[in-house]
Amino acid sequence: MANVPFGDTLNVRKYPSGTSQKQAAYPNGTVLQMTGRCTGNINLLDIANQPVWKRQQTVRYRWCEIWHDPAKDGTFVTGRAYGKYITPY
Numbered sequence: 001m002a003n004v005p006f007g008d009t010l011n012v013r014k015y016p017s018g019t020s021q022k023q024a025a026y027p028n029g030t031v032l033q034m035t036g037r038c039t040g041n042i043n044l045l046d047i048a049n050q051p052v053w054k055r056q057q058t059v060r061y062r063w064c065e066i067w068h069d070p071a072k073d074g075t076f077v078t079g080r081a082y083g084k085y086i087t088p089y
Contacts, residue, residue: 002087004028010086012070012079016063023079024070034088035078038064044088052087059083 004010009025012032016039026032036044039062047055063080070077 002028003085010081012066012068012081013063014079016080018082020080023077024068032081032086033067034086035065035067038062038083047088052089055088056083059086059088064088 004027006028009027010030011022012024012026013020014023015021034044038044038059042058042062042064044055044059044064047058050058060083062083064083064086065078066081067076068079069075070079
């Protein structure tokens with residue numbers, strides 16, 4: 001993830017909405033596993049060969065699905081992170 005202000009965290013939501021239930025909060029620099037799907041029918045595999053700045057621009061105003069373990073107990077679930085705060089690789 002990227003662009004999260006110093007001392008702040010990225011909220012991961014259950015659904016692609018800022019008002020959806022918060023599943024977890026991660027500090028800036030945390031590496032999250034993305035599923036490849038973002039709102040607007042964006043598939044990260046389709047944009048993988050583009051320059052990093054172009055991939056960031058493509059997902060900037062989208063919600064992208066991630067795979068994470070919010071309870072840190074080995075139970076992984078999907079959640080959504082706002083594209084402005086992630087750098088898809």
